[in-house]
Amino acid sequence: MAFEPFQLSEVLAIAKVHPFYVDEIQYPPDQKETQVLREKAKNEEETAxxxxxxxxxxxxxxxxxxxxxxxxxxxxxNTYRQSVYASITGGGFGSKPLFFGTDVYENRKHRAHFGRFLRTIGVLEPGDWALTTHCAGELYRSLDLMLEIMENAGASVLSAGNFMPPHEVAKLLAKYHINVFAGDSSQVVQMVHHISTLPEEERALIKLDKIIYTSEVLTSAQRAHIKETLKSVKIYSILGSAEAGPWAASSPDITGRVSTTSEEDLIFDTRAMLLEVFPSSLAPGDENAKPLPEGESGMVVQTSLSRLRNPLVRYVTGDIGSVHPLPDSSRDKIPAEDWPHLRILRLQGRDRRVSFDWDGEYIQFEDMAALLNNEECGILQWQIILDKLEPSLESCLEVRLMCSPRTSRVLSLEALVDRIKGFLHVISTNEYRFKATFVDELDGFVRSTTGRKVIKFVNRYN
Structure with missing residues (x-):
C-alpha cells in the first residue's frame, strides 16, 4: 500500500510558527513559507x-x-480561510462548536490513503457494493467522507443519506444486491431492527455480509441482534474526528478479537498517525506528565502526519485506550511492507470529563452543564440519562428537570425545551428518541445509593 505522509519534522516545523500553538502569531504560514520550512525540516527527522x-x-x-x-x-x-475543507466538532451542536479547517488538497490525499488502508486490512474490496445512510448538511460531512473513502477502497457505493426511511433503504438493499451497509451506530441498529420485522420472503432478498459503523460503540445486545437478524454478517467500524479525519478501523479477522461494549480493537497506521498514551489523571496544564509504555491504558494523545497546513500535534482525543502490536496470527493477511507500521488501539471509551455520545455525536458535558445552569433557564436540578429503546435497542436521551416557578425573568417551559432540543440537535428524524421530563422532587431523579446525590449523567446504554 503506497503511502506518502508528511515527515514528523515537517509537522513540528509548521507547529512552531502556527497560531494554534503560538499565541503571538496572527496567521498560519502561507504556501511559500511552508515550503521553506519543509525543506529545512527534511534534514532534521532524526531528532524529530x-x-x-x-x-x-x-x-x-x-x-x-x-x-x-x-x-x-x-x-x-488570513491563510486559515483559504482553500479549506471545513468540518465541525465539539458535539457539532454544542454552545462552542469547533470549526476545524483542513487544507482541501491534504484532505483529498488523506481520504485516498485511508480508503486504501481499509482495503489493506480487509474491510472492503473491489467486488463490494455498499450503501451508506450517513448524515450530510448543517456543516456535517460524514456522508461525503464515507462515500469517498469507500470508493477509494474499491467499493461501489450508493448514497441513501440520513433522510431516507428504512423501508426505502431496504428496497435499495434488495434491488441492487447490496452486500455492505454503512451508517452511524444508531442508524445501523434502526435499519437492522427494521429488517428483522420484514416478512421472511422480503428479508431473504437482503444479503448483507458486512456492516460498517461509526460513532458510538455497539453494545453487546445490539451486536447479538445484528447477528441474529443478518446471520453471518461481519461487523467493522471506523474511528475519526473533524480534527484528525478518519484514522483507525476495526477488522476482527486481523485483530483476532471481537469488540465488546467495554473495548474495541482498531488498527491504525503509524505512518499517518502517532499515538501517545498518558495516565488517565492527565489534566490541562500538566507539564511533567510522561507517556505510558505500550500496552498500558490511559488517555490517548494524537499527532497527525496527514495534517500539515493546520497541524495536529499532541492533541488530547478524549479517548481512553492502549496501544498494542498486531497478533502474529494475522501476519499472512497483511502485506509485508505494511506490517511493521500497523498497530492496534484498544479503545475503552470516552473520557467522561470531556464528552458523552448520543446519536452519533460527542456532546461536550461542560457545555451541556453551562446551558442547564444558566440562570435564564430557571432550573433547580437536572439529570441526563442515556438509555436504549426496546425492542430496537437504539440509543435514546432523557433530560430530567426540576424547575423554579416561571416568572418574567426566566424562559417558559416550552422555550426551555426548545433551547435544549436546539443544543442537542433534536430534529424530526431523532425526536422519538428524546424526552424532556419535569419532576417536582428529588426522588424523581436517579440518585446515588450512598450519599443520595443526584447523579448528573446516567449511562444505561453501554
Whole structure:
C-alpha cells in the first residue's frame, strides 16, 4: 500500500510558527513559507521524536478562541480561510462548536490513503457494493467522507443519506444486491431492527455480509441482534474526528478479537498517525506528565502526519485506550511492507470529563452543564440519562428537570425545551428518541445509593 505522509519534522516545523500553538502569531504560514520550512525540516527527522516530546499537550478548549478568531477574520492575508475543507466538532451542536479547517488538497490525499488502508486490512474490496445512510448538511460531512473513502477502497457505493426511511433503504438493499451497509451506530441498529420485522420472503432478498459503523460503540445486545437478524454478517467500524479525519478501523479477522461494549480493537497506521498514551489523571496544564509504555491504558494523545497546513500535534482525543502490536496470527493477511507500521488501539471509551455520545455525536458535558445552569433557564436540578429503546435497542436521551416557578425573568417551559432540543440537535428524524421530563422532587431523579446525590449523567446504554 503506497503511502506518502508528511515527515514528523515537517509537522513540528509548521507547529512552531502556527497560531494554534503560538499565541503571538496572527496567521498560519502561507504556501511559500511552508515550503521553506519543509525543506529545512527534511534534514532534521532524526531528532524529530525528541522534538515531539518537548511539545506541549493541547486540549480542544485550547483551540476554541484561536480558531474563532481565525474564522471571523476576513483579511486576505488570513491563510486559515483559504482553500479549506471545513468540518465541525465539539458535539457539532454544542454552545462552542469547533470549526476545524483542513487544507482541501491534504484532505483529498488523506481520504485516498485511508480508503486504501481499509482495503489493506480487509474491510472492503473491489467486488463490494455498499450503501451508506450517513448524515450530510448543517456543516456535517460524514456522508461525503464515507462515500469517498469507500470508493477509494474499491467499493461501489450508493448514497441513501440520513433522510431516507428504512423501508426505502431496504428496497435499495434488495434491488441492487447490496452486500455492505454503512451508517452511524444508531442508524445501523434502526435499519437492522427494521429488517428483522420484514416478512421472511422480503428479508431473504437482503444479503448483507458486512456492516460498517461509526460513532458510538455497539453494545453487546445490539451486536447479538445484528447477528441474529443478518446471520453471518461481519461487523467493522471506523474511528475519526473533524480534527484528525478518519484514522483507525476495526477488522476482527486481523485483530483476532471481537469488540465488546467495554473495548474495541482498531488498527491504525503509524505512518499517518502517532499515538501517545498518558495516565488517565492527565489534566490541562500538566507539564511533567510522561507517556505510558505500550500496552498500558490511559488517555490517548494524537499527532497527525496527514495534517500539515493546520497541524495536529499532541492533541488530547478524549479517548481512553492502549496501544498494542498486531497478533502474529494475522501476519499472512497483511502485506509485508505494511506490517511493521500497523498497530492496534484498544479503545475503552470516552473520557467522561470531556464528552458523552448520543446519536452519533460527542456532546461536550461542560457545555451541556453551562446551558442547564444558566440562570435564564430557571432550573433547580437536572439529570441526563442515556438509555436504549426496546425492542430496537437504539440509543435514546432523557433530560430530567426540576424547575423554579416561571416568572418574567426566566424562559417558559416550552422555550426551555426548545433551547435544549436546539443544543442537542433534536430534529424530526431523532425526536422519538428524546424526552424532556419535569419532576417536582428529588426522588424523581436517579440518585446515588450512598450519599443520595443526584447523579448528573446516567449511562444505561453501554
Amino acid at each position: 521524536n525528541g522534538g515531539l516530546s518537548s511539545r506541549p499537550i493541547i486540549w480542544k478548549k485550547d483551540l476554541y478562541n484561536t480558531i474563532q478568531r481565525l474564522v471571523n477574520d476576513t483579511d486576505p492575508e
